[in-house]
Amino acid sequence: MTVCRLGSLSAAAGEAFRLHAQTAVNAADRAFRAARDARDGSPARSLAVGATPSLAAGVVPAAMRRLLDEDGPLPWQLVPGLTGELYERTVNGELDLALVTDAPPGLPGDSRLERQFLGTDEMMVVLPAGHRLAGAGPARIEELADETWAEDNEGTAALLRQHAARAGVTARIDLNAADLPGKIALVATGHAIALTPSVMVTTLRADVTTLRLFDPPTRGIYSVRPRLDPHPSAELLIRQIVAIISLPIGRVGRLRSAHTDVTLRVLPDA
Numbered sequence: 001m002t003v004c005r006l007g008s009l010s011a012a013a014g015e016a017f018r019l020h021a022q023t024a025v026n027a028a029d030r031a032f033r034a035a036r037d038a039r040d041g042s043p044a045r046s047l048a049v050g051a052t053p054s055l056a057a058g059v060v061p062a063a064m065r066r067l068l069d070e071d072g073p074l075p076w077q078l079v080p081g082l083t084g085e086l087y088e089r090t091v092n093g094e095l096d097l098a099l100v101t102d103a104p105p106g107l108p109g110d111s112r113l114e115r116q117f118l119g120t121d122e123m124m125v126v127l128p129a130g131h132r133l134a135g136a137g138p139a140r141i142e143e144l145a146d147e148t149w150a151e152d153n154e155g156t157a158a159l160l161r162q163h164a165a166r167a168g169v170t171a172r173i174d175l176n177a178a179d180l181p182g183k184i185a186l187v188a189t190g191h192a193i194a195l196t197p198s199v200m201v202t203t204l205r206a207d208v209t210t211l212r213l214f215d216p217p218t219r220g221i222y223s224v225r226p227r228l229d230p231h232p233s234a235e236l237l238i239r240q241i242v243a244i245i246s247l248p249i250g251r252v253g254r255l256r257s258a259h260t261d262v263t264l265r266v267l268p269d270a
Helices: 011-040 059-071 083-091 154-166 180-188 198-203 234-245
Strands: 047-051 076-080 097-101 113-128 148-151 172-176 194-197 208-211 218-226 255-257
Touching: 047 059, 047 083, 047 234, 059 076, 059 234, 083 097, 083 113, 083 218, 097 234, 113 154, 113 180, 113 198, 113 234, 148 154, 148 180, 148 194, 154 172, 154 194, 180 194, 180 208, 194 198, 218 234
Parallel strands: 047 076, 047 097, 148 172
Antiparallel strands: 097 218, 113 194, 113 208, 113 218, 113 255
């Protein structure tokens, strides 16, 4: 019998142990729930979906609603999180499907997961309703050089800084919010303006407005799921997401979809 003393493990070994232990616990939990559902006559295997906050706020619930309306009852859970965390939770067996983005620092790589590119999301500026550019057409970032910006995560902040640097200006990010609602609240109360994904447009509060940028920063939207034993409804939900993200801006936001015929392209994992 081998005894493992956790106190003697290096940081890397400890992390590997944690991940394997978490995977085993999650597998046991899912097996227990599957057995319970079979005993209770549950109509289908539950679908655990992870999504970045902006996708969890609108696109994923809308796509799930369409899937339920078309295919009937399906128990499901929604788990918001950042891309790196969602990758890990998918590897660990906690999630059947994760909807993530390649905003900085980019996408992790893991050969155990299958990754699919779904579309390119245009980033927009959120303004207070009474802002001087409210209702205007596309603007150049130079027109916003004197503004105070608010951000809630380093990925979006990096996109903003890179876009401003290409134009030879600096985006002054003076206010940091804990989350997306907090960032939008800073905008609504006139403290700052902010960058936001176009998929957020229909979820924004009524006291803010949006402004498109010339040559806007973008980010890719991807689905990630286990290569082994994929959930049978995961691809159906992906197809609904592709259909929704192809809608014009002002519905659920506009993304340039890679799948106008809803054909999915599997990418080799980096």
